[in-house]
Amino acid sequence: MTDRFLTHLPIGGPAVPFDGDGIPGWDTFPFDGDLAVKSLDPPVLPEPPRNGDDDPASCSVCRDGLSRAVWADEHWMLRHSGGPTAIPVVVLLCPIGHYDLSDLPPERAAEIGPMMQRVERAIMSVGGIARVHTQKIGDGAAHLHLWFMGRPAGLTQLRGSCLTLWDDVLPKQDEAQWRAVLAEVAAALAADGGTAHQSTAD
Ligand SMILES: [Zn+2]
Structure with missing residues (x-):
């Protein structure tokens, strides 16, 4: 193994030693108890294709069309997570x-900043989000x-990069509330252009 990014790693060796420092020690880490780090698998090259890599016709986002979209305009859509x-x-x-980010046409790439700002503002507009x-x-x-x-306002334990883990383990909102909040986000976006959609859950 001569790859400069891999030579220092214990690939194929025993489980990685874990001294207890790092993310599992953060107040925001959602799990408790003894933890062990998995052993590190060897690299898989070439990597297996991602969904839609080999053939855009197989892309689930393109295939879904607007079925998961809560809002869309001519060039962008906001989808729920399922x-x-x-x-x-x-x-x-x-x-x-x-498109992926690297091959996004320049006109679309220039719209990312304003679109991200619109989405953040629309999410914040529903209230109760910090x-x-x-x-x-x-x-x-x-x-x-x-x-x-x-992130829910006041839940400081959910701050930072562990928010995804907390969302995975905590009880879910009921579907009616989830849909209502998505509709509020969509309406806030549509106030500045585009169309709110009635999406379907998986
Ligand atoms: Zn696609």
């Missing part, structure tokens, strides 16, 4: 066209999707 969430809002901003987290990951799907997660 079903009720524990935290107030989890939505994804996607271009209508099948902060909106945003992420671009993209390991699962080739179609660009920017995550937006609204």
Whole structure:
């Protein structure tokens, strides 16, 4: 193994030692009890394709069309994450066209900043939300999707990068409330352009 990013790592070795420092020691870490770090698997190269990588016709975002969209205009849509969430809002901003960030046309790329600002403002407008987290990951799907997660006001234990983990483990809102909040976000966005949609859950 000669890759400069891998030579210092215990690939294929025993479980990684864990001294208890780091993220599991944070007040915001949602799990308690003894933890062990998994052993590190060898690299898989070439990596397996992401959804929509091999053939845009197989892209689930393109195939879904507006079925998950809570709001859309000519070039962008805001999708929900598939079903009720524990935290107030989890939505994804996607271009209508099948692009990742690196191949997004310049006109669309120039719209990302204003669109992110609009989405954050729309989420904050529902009230009871202290902060909106945003992420671009993209390991699962080739179609660009920017995550937006609204954190409930006052729940300081949910601050920071563990918010995703808390949303996974906490009880979910009932579907009626989840839909109502998404509709409020969509209406706030539509006030500045585009159309609110009645989306379907998975
Ligand atoms: Zn696509």
